[in-house]
Amino acid sequence: MKQLHSWHWISAALSMVGMLLFAITGITLNHASTIGAKPVVVEKSGMLLPSTRRMLTAPHAPDTPLPALVAKSVAATVGLDPAGKLVEWSDTDAYVALPRPGGDAWVSIERATGHITAETTDRGWISYLNDLHKGRNAGAAWGWFIDIFAGACILFTLTGLLLLQLHARHRPTTWPIVAAGLAIPVLLVILFVH
Numbered sequence: 001m002k003q004l005h006s007w008h009w010i011s012a013a014l015s016m017v018g019m020l021l022f023a024i025t026g027i028t029l030n031h032a033s034t035i036g037a038k039p040v041v042v043e044k045s046g047m048l049l050p051s052t053r054r055m056l057t058a059p060h061a062p063d064t065p066l067p068a069l070v071a072k073s074v075a076a077t078v079g080l081d082p083a084g085k086l087v088e089w090s091d092t093d094a095y096v097a098l099p100r101p102g103g104d105a106w107v108s109i110e111r112a113t114g115h116i117t118a119e120t121t122d123r124g125w126i127s128y129l130n131d132l133h134k135g136r137n138a139g140a141a142w143g144w145f146i147d148i149f150a151g152a153c154i155l156f157t158l159t160g161l162l163l164l165q166l167h168a169r170h171r172p173t174t175w176p177i178v179a180a181g182l183a184i185p186v187l188l189v190i191l192f193v194h
Contacts, residue, residue, distance in 0.1 A: 001166065008159035015152040018145075025133035028126050039103075040122045045115065046077035053114030060089045066096065066109075074107055078118035082107050099137040102128025 028035060048056075048070065055067045063086045066074070071083035082096040092112065098105035105120040132138055135146050161178075168174040 004159055004162055004166075007155060008163060011152045011156035011159060015149055015156055018149040019153065021129070022133055022149075025129045029130050029133060032130065035126055037124045037127055039124075042120045042122075044078040044080075044118045044120075048073055048077075048109065048114030048116065050114070053111075056094055056109060056111040056114070060087070060094075062089060063087065064089070066094060070109075074109065074116055074118075078107065078116055080105055080107050080118050080120065101131035101136060101138050 052070055052073045055070050065071070065084050066082055066087055068083065071081065075081040075083065080098055082098065085096050085098065088095040088097075092110065094109045094111060096107045098107065102124065103120065103122040105118070107116065107118045109116050132142065135143055164174050164178065
């Protein structure tokens with residue numbers, strides 16, 4: 001019993017902040033169409049130096065990253081770092097998509113002239129938190145956090161269920177309330193989700 005209580009409170013402590021974040025963003029996701037957001041779009045442009053531009057004229061295999069010096073020059077010129085990202089190579093352009101939580105960005109370089117065009121879109125902090133909720137464009141570290149957090153929530157829930165079982169004989173409404181917690185979403189899905 002003492003071990004069960006320890007696992008329950010430790011898993012609750014580990015998942016408390018994440019659970020609050022995911023509960024709030026669950027509401028914002030559910031009402032995304034009613035929450036107004038005006039995306040802020042910033043466009044920048046620049047030119048590669050001729051010596052750097054020449055690195056783009058040679059044929060490149062599909063989806064290979066930009067040469068390191070080109071990526072460094074692009075980052076210095078437009079403030080977006082395409083280093084190590086996959087590139088869509090065409091005869092005329094090198095295009096790099098740079099998606100991110102709560103927005104988007106991209107860089108396009110004209111291979112013949114070295115002209116850089118870049119665009120960043122910021123959809124606001126609610127969109128940022130919603131994308132974190134879904135793990136969209138947030139990277140591997142955030143993906144691992146979501147998985148570990150989900151494990152802590154499962155542990156919290158299962159230890160809570162075992163504690164309910166241990167204390168149910170002194171609380172006669174325990175199992176009817178647990179049954180209602182199961183029945184309500186099931187009935188909503190059967191009756192109203194089509």
